[in-house]
Amino acid sequence: MTNKTEVLIIGGGVVGTFIARELSRYKLDITLIEKGTDVCVGTSKSNTALIHAGFNADSNKLKGKLNVRGNELFRTKVQKELEVPIEWIGALVVAQDEAGIPQLEEILENGKRNKVPDLEIVKGERLFELEPNLNKNSVAALYAPTAGIVNPFELTVALANNAVKNGAEVILEAEVTDIEDKGDYKLVKTSKGNIEAKLVINAAGVYADKIAQMVGIKDFKITPRRGEYYLYDKILDIKVNHTIFQLPNKVSKGIVVTPTDEDNLLIGPSAEEIEDKDDLSNTREGLDQVIAGAKKTIPDLTTRGVIKEFAGLRAAIKETGDFLIEASDKVKGFINVAGIQSPGLASSPAIAEMVVGIVKEELPGLEEKDDFDPYEQEIPKFRHMSHKQRMKLIEKDSNYGEIICRCESITKGEILDAIRQPVGARTVNAIKRRVRPGAGRCQGGFCGPKVVEILSEELGIPKTEVKLEKDNSKILVEKTKESLQKEVTDNE
């Protein structure tokens, strides 16, 4: 069966879903396809989650311009329309000797050129008032109050849900395997059938070069650069108030120490170029680099209190070190949104805005819908509520009175919401990204079996079909005695 669509977006990361959502403002047929079992399974799920202020970005590069614009859009639009955790905690770039101060001043000037507001250099007592646990040898820091943090999972999922609410279609578990250019349309072959599309937008993250090659575009290559992280328990007795960078030096860009939107401490990322576009594994070396780097900033940190290690792949175009966002001049109807490395998340609203502009040129006469609904509500968060609010919630639906995840106090009601939303969770990890069961200190040891049970009931599949994430990541292999029974029948 062949489906037809006007715009086909390949890739359900923050970039693809943001584009889908922005395009869903218009009278357009939009399809987003993603090979994973969920949206937000690529780089968008493993990064530092910072909305960079924009002081670092080179204003001569696309990423510099889009970062600052993205930050502004997060403030003025995104956080008003989508109920997603965003906190403007501010960032510090710390110098540990006097020699570093001129370097801080340079960054400050660059930031001013980029029109980043309210930058200042702080020293002495003021610095330690801002950040009491900072290494005592810190002498000064660039302070950027407009830097923020965001929950990238909730953001991406909210964008996908909002796009669907406004008429876009999201197809999961459909891998693009080939694209044929048929002149006025593209025939996109996927593992779930073919799709004819007038316009194809390539937002496939680390795979963007492979997708481009399918239509004969061979002039860029994505080199994955792995970054590893440690995440700490909320109850860790070491806290930081800001996102803290070290001054970059020749050897290292430095390890970031930051709180997350849920107030876990996050440290990382390391940087290592690798070949394999799927290798998200952690390495001893990478993790050691992370802890050593973080100790420079907060000497008291050890691996005590760590509840999770993870890794992400930066989708870098090494040659330019920049984003590549353009309608191909070789292949009509094909738009590349590639090389979206950091600050891709911070820039994502501006990337979408820019792509909408390109689409308007490609498809002239685009009209806005009258009934576009920009708002998306979050799933209730029992854990952040007052006792009174909780009471009301449970009166509405008693499923919010049943705690499934004891570490994070996540209720059955929240898990059901995660499964029942437009782009609903189909796997254990998809539920965790949306509503956090298993994201705490026991990492699903207690709630895992319960989440498996709820998924199996809601999706109407046997427990042995419930997956952790990808297709072959089933959690249980068979019922007990199943193979024994088989042997008995075989012998009969």
Place this chain on the structure above:
Amino acid sequence: MNKQSYDLVVVGGGPAGLAAAQEAYDQGVRDILIMERDFELGGILQQCIHNGFGLHFFGEELTGPEYAQRFMEKVAERGIDIKLDTMVLEVTPDKKVYAVNSKEGMLEIDAKAVVMAMGCRERTREAIGIPGSRVAGVFSAGTAQRYINMEGYMPGKKVVILGSGDIGLIMARRMHLEGAEVEAVLELLPFSGGLTRNIVQCLDDFDIPLRLSQTVTRIHGKERLEGVSVAKVDKNLKPIPGSEYYIECDTLLLSVGLIPENELSVAAGIELASVTGGPIVNECRETNINGIFACGNVLHVHDLVDYVTEESKLAGKAAALYLQDKIVKRDKEINIIAGDNIGYIVPHKITEKIEERKRVDLYMRGKRPMENAQILVMDGDKKLFAKKERFVKPAEMISIPLPEKMIEQLEGSTVEVKIVEGGE
């Protein structure tokens, strides 16, 4: 808010909570509530379907559910109130207990005394930081036990177990009996963390190899586990380069330690001891907050449920005396000190005078395996008495009775216990 009040609230309906509630009742308290987040009482015992429970306390070998059943019946006979499927969210220092369930909604319970009996949780792969990919097929041993024994599902067919604590050993046998291939049990330390009887009955009897001083250095696979890299470790427990080898498997079970579950305690203002991860308590198992007691695995990790029961009865009795205003402080507090070769001792101090008490039992663990050892109990520099132990194993808790008379005659304000090897 649904407001209620009770004289005694017990948080957690495992063996610890049940024994504490029963004992408090038998000492005269009538207004008791047990709060349990699971759908049934019994705690972790409900998934321990093997036998070996109750040898000390009942003098017979029971399975976990059978042991739990005995206490569930005692609690039922006494008509003690129970709330199941009820999660305690917060205990305040002035003993308000906030909880939630789907029938009654939010609960605020005013308690005059509280027993904390929340048990413990397992350390995870993430907490010990094994590098590699984050695939399906890596389970903590207790989770796998739940899947098999409670839910009737196999988490895998070709298994490596890291950690030779009791749960790891029990699960090696369980998986084997269920038809899985258990490739090996690996242990980082040069000795096992499990009971000797479990090594014999769970591994030796089934020819499952126990490989000491080895650990998993990397987890392989893209979606489901495909194998693990294993290496020998040196004296500092660091992997020895070049000693690595690969084991193909679809399942890795981790039995790498238990952590008392004390988030509620910390929020209530209860001080914890760093070695045990549990509250600092006196001989009544009372915490630094008057009227809040702790017992069972939330206090320190026990290997035998019989000891949990004994300890919890102490807490239950003390809660009753507290409610009846019968607790009398000693003039002098006695601090219990873990000396040479001792990991920790519970209780941490002796502070009360209790009528008719004959002795205070000190529970402790040795730091390392020792042979022909002597346990010395000291009053300052003065030796009070010595007890010979043929074998000391960190896995096996030692209990030393301190007679009340001796406590009364102490010269100093500390009792130190230490272990020395060989005779004097």
